[in-house]
Amino acid sequence: MRAALMYGAGDVRVENVPDPVLVEPTDAIVRVVGSCVCGSDLHAYRAMPAAQTGVQTGHEFVGVVEEVGREVTWVKPGELVVSPFAYADNTCDLCREGVQTSCPNGGLLSAAQAELIRVPQAQGTLVRLPVGEESVFLPSLLTLADVYGTGYHAALTAGVNARTTVTVIGDGAVGLLSVLSARRMGAEQIILMGRHKDRTDLGREYGATEVVAERGPEAVERVRELTRGEGTHTVIEAVGHLDAYETALDVVRAGGTVSRVGVPQYEQGPVGFPAMFGANITLTGGPAPVRSYIEQLLPDILEGKVNPGLVFDHHTDLDGVPEAYRLMDRRETLKALIRP
């Protein structure tokens, strides 16, 4: 089959690789109908040391089940499914507590930018979709694999509700879908920090009430102006760099919550009295256990009440994956949808 492989920073190629096969009785093989390039793929795209052997990439997909192992009864060949980016057994204590991303039998998918993919723990991982692969909702359904569930996780863990004000840092797909999620949870003031007008325009469509295009201290000052000097009750950090974390702490209100869903590109950060403790700031978030959220987010998509698929502004096939990485890296594309 054809698949995208990364050989190092800036070096993605599409090549023929062996078809995946069932390894464990809990596996499924799925034919990929739609996949994506993710903002988190770009971290590797910018940093991976050059290698002789490429590694397959991509962790988001919707597809049609081709074959299942003998312990997989919940999905059958021919069914359209969406997969969370992290596979999990969905039966252990941690899964039942809603942290499927920490399942001891789980892991991250990493070969979805391809024609076929092997999904471990298919029984606990894959979720059937009640539509066909030609559905107009396919882009939105694909966001359930990661970015919509991640935006929802951000707003949920931040504690957004009708009485909380919200700042969202980052105008990538996750930031924008955090805005959408916060609005759906009733937030009436949602400040979106982002500098790309086409993206922040979509953010406004999703419910952002103000856009802050400034950077650094000016951005903090602007959020404070918009909140009587106090900052917002909740802040969603959807970038992953240290300066975004610091900005989050600078714009959160005393007693408020910062939820991080951008993968931190740093190990240490300010957590002391002035930065966090003194004002009773809560820091939460993490890799979204999107498996927990798929069923609850699905109906509004199928009823057309939300359209998270609007984050896809570039459509391509597998051969276009290297170019999709380039465009996303240059921030010329918000998010690419790949139809193998």
Added chain:
Amino acid sequence: MRAALMYGAGDVRVENVPDPVLVEPTDAIVRVVGSCVCGSDLHAYRAMPAAQTGVQTGHEFVGVVEEVGREVTWVKPGELVVSPFAYADNTCDLCREGVQTSCPNGGLLSAAQAELIRVPQAQGTLVRLPVGEESVFLPSLLTLADVYGTGYHAALTAGVNARTTVTVIGDGAVGLLSVLSARRMGAEQIILMGRHKDRTDLGREYGATEVVAERGPEAVERVRELTRGEGTHTVIEAVGHLDAYETALDVVRAGGTVSRVGVPQYEQGPVGFPAMFGANITLTGGPAPVRSYIEQLLPDILEGKVNPGLVFDHHTDLDGVPEAYRLMDRRETLKALIRP
């Protein structure tokens, strides 16, 4: 009047100072009936540079109102009151949201180890007690000023309930009253990390189910043994040193919460993927807005259902304050009660 003053590390003296007087119409003057030395006083006791002029100390007290400013109508001369360690107007948005410790009109009390104290924002700060100054409940009522409310804040913000397992790091008064609070919230497994048998014995009386006396990696290993390798859902960090913070992250379960109530003696700490983000750990806590909790914690004290006052294992008068600091600094005393 007589008052304790700190002149530098290890140097506390009791001297005559001018009686405090009403400065603002929102002030009250209170005659101190009972005060304490707090674990957080020891940070200054160990680190304060030597000074020519002493600074008055102490932030916990129960007392009898002597005089009130004209805007103070809620308490009257002759009434017994308890004061949270942080004064606040208790009417602003932040106070109403339960973060009185961040009140823009608030601040920290710092002259309670004395015969008299001036309390700013007395209307919002002082809480009347329905007993006389000779009440047998006085030690427990005095814990409402800080340590009981702080232990309660720790357990509350950690999200303790009947389904959560708990680790409490630190066997000081706050750690022990965190145990008491966690037990009252229904927790059935409460692991107390501490090395002073007299203290951990009180911890067991308050509800600790296991005591871990080991340090460092051995302590982490022991907690993991007690929790099927998974750690506890909630961890209360009642020490304030970086190693306690790191231990907290090492023993918290995926998806769990660390609540800090020990004042951090560090500015930077691990907050990246391996330490916190990857397992969806929440970090919360801060200076306890004990004003929020006094009314709800009071009835169980007056009905004899809880006895937080057992944390006082040393009783003295004002002249004994320097010795009380010494004993607490050497950890020979858990907590000193001062009756001026």
